[in-house]
Amino acid sequence: xxxxxxxxxxxxxxxxxxxxxxxxxxxxxxxxxxxxxxxxxxxxxxxxxxxxxxxxxxxxxxxxxxxxxxxxxxxxxxxxxxxxxxxxxxxxxxxxxxxxxxxxxxxxxxxxxxxxxxxxxxxxxxxxxxxxxxxxxxxxxxxxxxxxxxxxxxxxxxxxxxxxxxxxxxxxxxxxxxxxxxxxxxxxxxxxxxxxxxxxxxxxxxxxxxxxxxxxxxxxxxxxxxxxxxxxxxxxxxxxxxxxxxxxxxxxxxxxxxxxxxxxxxxxxxxxxxxxxxxxxxxxxxxxxxxxxxxxxxxxxxxxxxxxxxxxxxxxxxxxxxxxxxxxxxxxxxxxxxxxxxxxxxxxxxxxxxxxxxxxxxxxxxxxxxxxxxxxxxxxxxxxxxxxxxxxxxxx
Amino acid sequence: xxxxxxxxxxxxxxxxxxxxxxxxxxxxxxxxxxxxxxxxxxxxxxxxxxxxxxxxxxxxxxxxxxxxxxxxxxxxxxxxxxxxxxxxxxxxxxxxxxxxxxxxxxxxxxxxxxxxxxxxxxxxxxxxxxxxxxxxxxxxxxxxxxxxxxxxxxxxxxxxxxxxxxxxxxxxxxxxxxxxxxxxxxxxxxxxxxxxxxxxxxxxxxxxxxxxxxxxxxxxxxxxxxxxxxxxxxxxxxxxxxxxxxxxxxxxxxxxxxxxxxxxxxxxxxxxxxxxxxxxxxxxxxxxxxxxxxxxxxxxxxxxxxxxxxxxxxxxxxxxxxxxxxxxxxxxxxxxxxxxxxxxxxxxxxxxxxxxxxxxxxxxxxxxxxxxxxxxxxxxxxxxxxxxxxxxxxxx
Numbered sequence: 001x002x003x004x005x006x007x008x009x010x011x012x013x014x015x016x017x018x019x020x021x022x023x024x025x026x027x028x029x030x031x032x033x034x035x036x037x038x039x040x041x042x043x044x045x046x047x048x049x050x051x052x053x054x055x056x057x058x059x060x061x062x063x064x065x066x067x068x069x070x071x072x073x074x075x076x077x078x079x080x081x082x083x084x085x086x087x088x089x090x091x092x093x094x095x096x097x098x099x100x101x102x103x104x105x106x107x108x109x110x111x112x113x114x115x116x117x118x119x120x121x122x123x124x125x126x127x128x129x130x131x132x133x134x135x136x137x138x139x140x141x142x143x144x145x146x147x148x149x150x151x152x153x154x155x156x157x158x159x160x161x162x163x164x165x166x167x168x169x170x171x172x173x174x175x176x177x178x179x180x181x182x183x184x185x186x187x188x189x190x191x192x193x194x195x196x197x198x199x200x201x202x203x204x205x206x207x208x209x210x211x212x213x214x215x216x217x218x219x220x221x222x223x224x225x226x227x228x229x230x231x232x233x234x235x236x237x238x239x240x241x242x243x244x245x246x247x248x249x250x251x252x253x254x255x256x257x258x259x260x261x262x263x264x265x266x267x268x269x270x271x272x273x274x275x276x277x278x279x280x281x282x283x284x285x286x287x288x289x290x291x292x293x294x295x296x297x298x299x300x301x302x303x304x305x306x307x308x309x310x311x312x313x314x315x316x317x318x319x320x321x322x323x324x325x326x327x328x329x330x331x332x333x334x335x336x337x338x339x340x341x342x343x344x345x346x347x348x349x350x351x352x353x354x355x356x357x358x359x360x361x362x363x364x365x366x367x368x369x370x371x372x373x374x375x376x377x378x379x380x381x382x383x384x385x386x387x388x389x390x391x392x393x394x395x396x
Numbered sequence: 397x398x399x400x401x402x403x404x405x406x407x408x409x410x411x412x413x414x415x416x417x418x419x420x421x422x423x424x425x426x427x428x429x430x431x432x433x434x435x436x437x438x439x440x441x442x443x444x445x446x447x448x449x450x451x452x453x454x455x456x457x458x459x460x461x462x463x464x465x466x467x468x469x470x471x472x473x474x475x476x477x478x479x480x481x482x483x484x485x486x487x488x489x490x491x492x493x494x495x496x497x498x499x500x501x502x503x504x505x506x507x508x509x510x511x512x513x514x515x516x517x518x519x520x521x522x523x524x525x526x527x528x529x530x531x532x533x534x535x536x537x538x539x540x541x542x543x544x545x546x547x548x549x550x551x552x553x554x555x556x557x558x559x560x561x562x563x564x565x566x567x568x569x570x571x572x573x574x575x576x577x578x579x580x581x582x583x584x585x586x587x588x589x590x591x592x593x594x595x596x597x598x599x600x601x602x603x604x605x606x607x608x609x610x611x612x613x614x615x616x617x618x619x620x621x622x623x624x625x626x627x628x629x630x631x632x633x634x635x636x637x638x639x640x641x642x643x644x645x646x647x648x649x650x651x652x653x654x655x656x657x658x659x660x661x662x663x664x665x666x667x668x669x670x671x672x673x674x675x676x677x678x679x680x681x682x683x684x685x686x687x688x689x690x691x692x693x694x695x696x697x698x699x700x701x702x703x704x705x706x707x708x709x710x711x712x713x714x715x716x717x718x719x720x721x722x723x724x725x726x727x728x729x730x731x732x733x734x735x736x737x738x739x740x741x742x743x744x745x746x747x748x749x750x751x752x753x754x755x756x757x758x759x760x761x762x763x764x765x766x767x768x769x770x771x772x773x774x775x776x777x778x779x780x781x782x783x784x785x786x787x788x789x790x791x792x
Contacts, residue, residue: 149617154571157617158561165558168551175550175703183707210707214716217704221545221553224620307571308613311579311606320610 003074003105006059008034011046014105015055021100021109026052040235040248041066041348042076047112054112055099060250072169076250077106079167083249084110086160086227090146094139094244113245116238123234123271124352126278133285135244136237136264137292140229144257145300147227149308150324160227161254170251174230178335178342179217183210188347193363199370200345212377216334223331224254232260233339234267235350258331265289265332266339266373267350269393273340273369274352274362283390290386297325326384333383337376344369399470399501402455404430407442410501411451417496417505422448436631436644437462437744438472443508450508451495456646468565472646473502475563479645480506482556482623486542490535490640509634509641516630519667520748522674529681531640532633532660533688536625540653541696543623545704546720556623557650566647570626574731574738575613579606584743589759595766596741608773612730619727620650628656629735630663631746654727661685661728662735662769663746665789669736669765670748670758679786686782693721722780729779733772740765 006014015021016029025032025048033049042065046057060077064070081101088095097111122129145151147160181188183204192200203209229236230251238245265286272282301321304310312320343350344366356362375392376383383389402410411417412425421428421444429445438461442453456473460466477497484491493507518525541547543556577584579600588596599605625632626647634641661682668678697717700708708716739746740762752758771788772779779785 149614154567154617155564158564158567161557161620162561165554165561168554171550171554180703180707205709207709207712210709211712211716214705214708217707218545221550221704222619222621224557225618307576308617309610311576311613312610313601313603313606316603316607320607 005061006044006046006057006105006107008036008046011048011057014107015048015057015109018100021055024053024055024099025050038065042072042250047114049112049114054114056096056110056112058108058110060106074106076167076170077101077108078103079164079170079252080248080250081108082163083227083229083252084108086147086163086252087143087249090142092139092142094135094246096245096247113238113240113247116240116243116245118235119237119239120234120267120271120351122239123278124355126275129239130281130285131288132237132239132244133264133268133289134292136232136246137289138296139244139246140232140257140260140264141293141296141300143229144226144297147254148225148301148306150301150304150306151309152306154307157224157226157254161224164227164253167251167253170230171253174220174251175217177347178338179213179220182338182341182346183213189345190347190349192345193359193366195363196345196366196370199367203341203370203374206374209374209378212334212380213338216331216338216377216380219256219331219334220259221255223256225257225328226254228253228255228257228260230255230259232263233343233350234264234271256328256331256335258328258333259335261289261293261328261332262335262337263339265389266336266343267352269336269372270340270343270350270369271352272393273365273372274350274355276365276368279393283393286390286393287386294325297321297328329386330381330383333376333389334380336389337373337378337380340369340373340376344373401457402440402442402453402501402503404432404442407444407453410503411444411453411505414496417451420449420451420495421446434461438468438646443510445508445510450510452492452506452508454504454506456502470502472563472566473497473504474499475560475566475648476644476646477504478559479623479625479648480504482543482559482648483539483645486538488535488538490531490642492641492643509636509643512634512636512639512641514631515633515635516663516667516747518635519630519671520751522671525635526677526681527684528633528635528640529660529664529685530688532628532642533685534692535640535642536628536653536656536660537689537692537696539625540622540693543650544621544697544702546697546700546702547705548702550703553620553622553650557620560623560649563647563649566626567649570616570647571613573743574734575609575616578734578737578742579609585741586743586745588741589755589762591759592741592762592766595763599737599766599770605770605774608730608776609734612727612734612773612776615652615727615730616655617651619652621653621724622650624649624651624653624656626651626655628659629739629746630660630667652724652727652731654724654729655731657685657689657724657728658731658733659735661785662732662739663748665732665768666736666739666746666765667748668789669761669768670746670751672761672764675789679789682786682789683782690721693717693724725782726777726779729772729785730776732785733769733774733776736765736769736772740769 035047038045044059048055060074084098100109149157236248268282272279298321431443434441440455444451456470480494496505632644664678668675694717
């Protein structure tokens, strides 16, 4: 079968022809309810509900969904499927189950998260949610454990490197939009508020900042520590009551573990910049995130048996994990700063800023975010604890 | 055609059926002179000479040539062919030209280096050679330039990662024999001289040393800076007059650039341990190596245009290259120490030690080597200059 972009009608026919998927939905095809819910930047997404169950169908488009003249290779669906298959091995309860992948249609059929809502939307709607950051910390540490050179035979990491090195179309987005564009002239950068121009130009001329960004670019491309989600912002997380799930792994690659941590924390900080009254709540989530991450990493990396740590004598393990965590922490701080800057002045900005009720409030939010982001990037190799991040964050 | 291990007779038939290779040799097949010259640990090697030219034929065996019960996947020939194809793009005069690769026969047919001899053999024979280290330094810097995130679009490095991540059979040898076995009980470790046992046991119980080895294991597996040769000792280099060539790239992988530098320097130091009267000569070669490497890297990485450095303002470049060289240098020191130790007490020892005329001299040579190797591993993150290496080396 050759590729065609699905509609609700053609998707109904498609699913009816797949016995396993049809029986998962139950009843006859004409009874299924199909609803398009695409709201990311890149793909078509449908929720299909039958008498017995539901599935989520995600299909890649040959272009950016929200920018049809920007071509985007369909193969990204393959990398998302590979990511879901790899993550299944990590046995985390916060993953989404993949039911089927059609490599000709670039279509993933997966568990539907029906009552769940996107974390970013719930934060913006000021829903009564809390402690969602501990599961995210566990998710990152479990996936790191399943792919790290410290805990696995090196052949495992080599195979993951081989599986994901071809994911260059989406990695190019990360390299350009997060790691480069905010710090140079680029037609992808939207026109900023006039008041921000001096700040932006000063950043683009700041040799210390550019040196720190260069260090983070180098870390992202050369520090291949573990399998990353690669786009772990609050829009890639869905939750309902205590059930927290990570979705949208199409940016997956081997990289520095702190990249996933940094993007997540950055999007919490950005939310607090847009909604300053929630700063204490957000600070608490960040503290929970890092405390849980530290505990889980210490538990999972105790007595490492991988090729890069199996020689360590027993009493050395804790010192080893501490040093490893410190390295991850520095990357976390740096990538957190880059994500804050990129979501504030770069191509893919965030809905959180719409919480600001006046142009003045929005400008102040962006100025605060840029100030925090710049400080984190500049100091990422020197900040020693999460308390220092929270302190930088609270001075604004 | 299915695989069979070649003999001079079957190789003659094989080459006769390949028009391009036959015409390169000239004349009829019965006039070709075929000579087996296998002397590495792993492969069959033949030199074929005709009226017009000569070729070198290297075929993988399904086991270690010198240990037939140790199986070894044939696919390593594919990775050596890929390495030669990649290195051809770096346009270094110190590579060997690949004429043909037969993936079914796991056979490489390449430029024959007829008057050339292996550097290790020439050192052992005390031939009048010098300044061979500058070309090796240029070779490493050129291949690093052609594959680095700093100088190339990241898609280049990603493709190299994809091409070489599957080279796990030979990387497993590196991980076990260089990075692990000397520091643990292993049946692959040969029985050492009794006098060395206390030193070896002390190393295997030295928590500081094991922590330093763990750091180097981590660097080797996660610091994917550039395409490495992966086995760049003095037995992988051939020379004749001023023509210096690097052979045997089957261990190739993306890794820390200092791994290639460290293995090379280690084998020079090992030669000086076995032949102490040549210490000044060797020290001079090491100095030439590092000076040339530094100069070439500064020249080639000036104004880097790759995705991991394109933001740097002009006056920042030199500081950037200096910091990059310092990172490479620390890896160089550490891997140099590991290689010295491994070639002294591990599985694949070196012929240089046969220069020692008495058991006492050999023991003293190994003790000196272990002492230097241990110091370099322990201090690899703190030694700041090549002069410090030469100082450690001269105290013995």
